[in-house]
Structure formats: C-alpha cells, structure tokens
Amino acid sequence: MEPTKMHQQLVDLGLERVNHAVTSTYRMNIACENTGVTYPLLVTAVTYEQGHHVINFEEAEFESSSSVPLHVQKAALDKLIELEQHFRQWTQMTLEGAQNSSMAQNIDEMKKLGDEMKDLKTGSEIIDKNQVPDPIQ
Incomplete structure (x- = not known):
C-alpha cells in the first residue's frame, strides 16, 4: 500500500498523525587492507517534519x-566516530550562528541602526496621520 493511501486510511479511522519522518539510508564501503574485499556499512538518517535531522551512528x-573481520569492524567504528565528531562540530557552528540573531552584530552596527531608526515614526504616529503602518512581521 502506498504511504499516502495508508495515511488517509489511518486518518479516516480516527488517528491523528503527530509526527512524520523520512528515512534515508547511506552506504559506505569499508575495505579490508589484507584481502581487498569491501564490506558495505549502512547508516540511517531521519528527517522529521519539523526539519531537524537525526543520524543514527x-x-x-x-x-x-x-x-x-574485527579489523574491518574497528575501521568502521573509527570512521563512524570521525563522522559523528564532524557533525557535532558542524551542528555547534550552526547553533552559534543562530544564537546571534540580533539586527546588529557589534556596537558600531548598533549605533548606525539607532541613527537610522531615530527619525522613523511609531505605529500610532502613522495612524494619527491617517496612514497605514507596516503589517506585523
């Protein structure tokens, strides 16, 4: 049964979907140095409806x-640890960028922004002049 039909049947039966996720599977070949044989390692990642991602290392x-072979398992574990550390650093960098969501990045920009805004009319001043203020963002 295709997912949309299954979803519709569940809704028709009175169920409410509270979360939705899409799973992706990634393959990485780990080679045995002694024999040259490769062993495909599978890693799954889930993207949730809200947009956040989880990689299941x-x-x-x-x-x-x-x-x-144990040495191939160890090589795979080392690679997974490296990937996990890489994504933790990347996540940390994006969080730091998101936390600085102010209009001004430093004191000079703040002063410049203040100078630009000091002559702007307030919403009530605009309404008093029978004009329409900008909509709320």
Whole structure:
C-alpha cells in the first residue's frame, strides 16, 4: 500500500498523525587492507517534519550477514566516530550562528541602526496621520 493511501486510511479511522519522518539510508564501503574485499556499512538518517535531522551512528550495520573481520569492524567504528565528531562540530557552528540573531552584530552596527531608526515614526504616529503602518512581521 502506498504511504499516502495508508495515511488517509489511518486518518479516516480516527488517528491523528503527530509526527512524520523520512528515512534515508547511506552506504559506505569499508575495505579490508589484507584481502581487498569491501564490506558495505549502512547508516540511517531521519528527517522529521519539523526539519531537524537525526543520524543514527549507533545503529550502523554491515549490509551482508557474513562475518566481518574485527579489523574491518574497528575501521568502521573509527570512521563512524570521525563522522559523528564532524557533525557535532558542524551542528555547534550552526547553533552559534543562530544564537546571534540580533539586527546588529557589534556596537558600531548598533549605533548606525539607532541613527537610522531615530527619525522613523511609531505605529500610532502613522495612524494619527491617517496612514497605514507596516503589517506585523
């Protein structure tokens, strides 16, 4: 059954979807240096309706059910740790940028913005002149 039909049937039965996610699977080949055989490692990432992403490094697994040499497992674990650290740094950088959401980045910009805004009319002053103020953002 296709997802949209299943969703509609659930809604028709009185269920309400409270969260929606899309799962992506990524493959990374880990090679054995001794034999040259590659072992595909699968990592899943989930994108939620609200736009945030979760990468499940802890749930990564090899694609095949055959035994994977320990040194290949170690190489995969090292690569997963490297990826996790990379994404933590990236997430930290984007959070730091988002936390500075002010109109002015420093004191000089703040002074300049103040100079630009001092001659602007307030909403009530505009209404008193029978004009329409900007809509609320």
